[in-house]
Amino acid sequence: MSKNIGVKGIVIIVGNYGSGKTETAVNLALHRQKAGLDVSIVDLDLVNPYFRTREARVVLTRHGINVVLPDEKYMHADLPILSPRVAGIIKNTTDLTILDAGGDDVGATVLAALANSMAGQTVQMLQVVNPYRPFTETIEGCMKIKEEIEFSSKLQVTGWVSNANLIDDTTPHDIYKGHDLVQSLALQTGIPVEFITASSELIDDLDLNRFDCPVLPIERKLAPPWRRSRQ
Numbered sequence: 001m002s003k004n005i006g007v008k009g010i011v012i013i014v015g016n017y018g019s020g021k022t023e024t025a026v027n028l029a030l031h032r033q034k035a036g037l038d039v040s041i042v043d044l045d046l047v048n049p050y051f052r053t054r055e056a057r058v059v060l061t062r063h064g065i066n067v068v069l070p071d072e073k074y075m076h077a078d079l080p081i082l083s084p085r086v087a088g089i090i091k092n093t094t095d096l097t098i099l100d101a102g103g104d105d106v107g108a109t110v111l112a113a114l115a116n117s118m119a120g121q122t123v124q125m126l127q128v129v130n131p132y133r134p135f136t137e138t139i140e141g142c143m144k145i146k147e148e149i150e151f152s153s154k155l156q157v158t159g160w161v162s163n164a165n166l167i168d169d170t171t172p173h174d175i176y177k178g179h180d181l182v183q184s185l186a187l188q189t190g191i192p193v194e195f196i197t198a199s200s201e202l203i204d205d206l207d208l209n210r211f212d213c214p215v216l217p218i219e220r221k222l223a224p225p226w227r228r229s230r231q
Helices: 022-036 055-061 085-091 104-112 139-153 172-189
Strands: 010-015 037-042 066-069 096-101 125-131 158-161 193-199 215-218
Touching: 010 104, 010 139, 022 037, 022 055, 022 066, 022 096, 022 139, 022 215, 037 055, 037 104, 037 158, 037 193, 055 066, 066 172, 085 096, 096 104, 104 193, 125 139, 139 172, 158 172
Parallel strands: 010 096, 010 125, 037 066, 037 096, 125 158, 158 193, 193 215
Antiparallel strands: none
8 A cells, every 4th residue: 555554652542432443453553563663552441341452462462562451450350450561661662652542531531640651752642433333423423522532631632543334244335435524524623534444355445546544454353242252
């Protein structure tokens, strides 16, 4: 692809429940590691009990990505407990440190506690939007979530990520339509679309000339609990 995803420094991935932010964070980490970057990913999702970076820790560490998780005894807890390693890795960021923050404004509150650690660092906060999920079907809904996240995190969203999908039923048209909504968000807010996502199985069916931003291929690494029980 001609357009490259050039994120570096500290990149915070946020989004409402069902936006696909954790799958995006995991795939972004793998994508940038393959590009030769030294990548770390920090699991700050203390809200969502199902789709968390920690569920993909095996594949991430296998690829040489530094994964920072809560202590083992808190791995399945929904408590605001942060490993002391989090502040340390943020202060000593190498090429790319991805923070997978909790969904919505509640999960974003943990970011406010890291303000001192992030001072003086290059920080991007990317809001993942799936227009086919509740509350983000409209520009107004996306903006409301953005404002709630910004208020709770004390940080500003610097980029949008279009993660338009209907899981296994996604078509190229769905991705185009979703991108149109996120592009409208960008025009209204002056905040750019950093990249869009698409299942790696659909990449060859897409007209990439329709996008003026990079495309992140997604290979699903997280299994929902109803599938996990059968694995």
